[in-house]
Amino acid sequence: MKLRQIEAFRAVMQAGSTTAAALELHTSQSNVSRLISQLESDTRLVLFERTGGRLIPKPEAKAFFREVERAFVGLKSLTYAADSIRNLGSGRLRIASIPGIGLSFLPRVVQRFKRSRPDVTVSVHTNTSNTVEQWVSSQFCDVGIVAFVSASATCQVLTLPDVEVVCIVPKGHRLAKRTKIAASDLQGEQYISLVHGDGSREDTDRLFEREGVERLLSLEAQYSATCCEMVKLGLGVTLAHPLVATDFVGQGVKVLPFSPSIHYPNYLLYPPHGAVSQLAEEFAALLRDQFEREIVGWKK
Known part of the structure; x- marks a missing residue:
């Protein structure tokens, strides 16, 4: 499959015809039809019914279109990140956390972070400790907060203070x-x-x-x-x-x-191999400070 074939397919699905798709892609209707035929050949899928010169999407086309849209969402995210880095000089910070921390405590840290880094795009993702560890290990997220770390963890692990329920x-x-x-x-x-x-x-x-x-x-x-x-x-x-x-x-x-x-352990995770961004380090420092402040408050 080639990107141009995917673009032609997506344009046809969105516009509803090869004529409208050709206008959107600044090409000819025959070229759009040719790209669609090549895509069907490469994927070994019959995506459209040909009726009176029109392309009628089959169920396979609709299923494939859903996957194409997911891929294009990812591409848009990369484009946005590049724009942020170029125009703002700041970029994006992705934070992963277990729900107990991510739904309550973490927004207070984000608030402090945004005061000094107002132009940084911050994404907060919540899931189980295992999933957070995978996200940070794969560098999908820049920093993570978990309740436990697996024996096979490849992340850099820092211990946060224990807390009592x-x-x-x-x-x-x-x-x-x-x-x-x-x-x-x-x-x-x-x-x-x-x-x-x-x-x-x-x-x-x-x-x-x-x-x-x-x-x-x-x-x-x-x-x-x-x-x-x-x-x-x-x-x-x-x-x-x-x-x-x-x-x-x-x-x-x-x-x-x-x-x-009952003690709850908490750990801060960085990606493996020293791949820690300056933004992640700044956020982690604020997180640790906020964590210690609030825990001390409960122990008084």
Whole structure:
């Protein structure tokens, strides 16, 4: 396949005819038809029905067009990045994070970063630790924040301070007057859990099993922030990362220390082989500073 063939195919699909496609591509109708025929030959797909001199897209053409559009989105992204670097001298920063950090804490770091780098385009991507690690390892993202690192990781790994989970209860809950929550205090309580498969869910379940505490487990959510929202609505109690809990202080919940301690490790990832951009280093420095500030605030 040649790029010109793909361009001709895309133009026909968008414009609806070879005549309109030829005008868009500044070429002849016969040349567009020739390029389409070459594409069908190269792909071994019959993309169009020929009826009265018209090209009628077959299902194969529509399926292929979806893939072509995805490819062109990527090309547009590269064009935009080149324009940014040329015109602004700044470029783009791609950040990957686990949801607990990416949905709450990370925007506060981005806010600080944009004050000094207003022209930089910042993209924030959230997913599991494994996926974030893959994104950074492949250099799709410039910096990542994860809760664990695989044994086969190729990224550069920096350790962030450990944090201790906190307990979040509705403001009018019987436990809201406490200064600290023990695992035994949650005996028989409606508990809002993260879904199975999340590493912190497994750690939490093991702790309550060791303590011999039985909770009512009929509510689950994929993200800790969603669990906290449910607590705010009076649906139960939960344990959460303190950086997530920060967003819910003063919103109808009480955030309290919890014992015995459950530690959440956090790691900062850079691409392998020293491929760290200046923008990534600047952002990571702000992230570490913000992280330490907020964690110290919870330990006071």
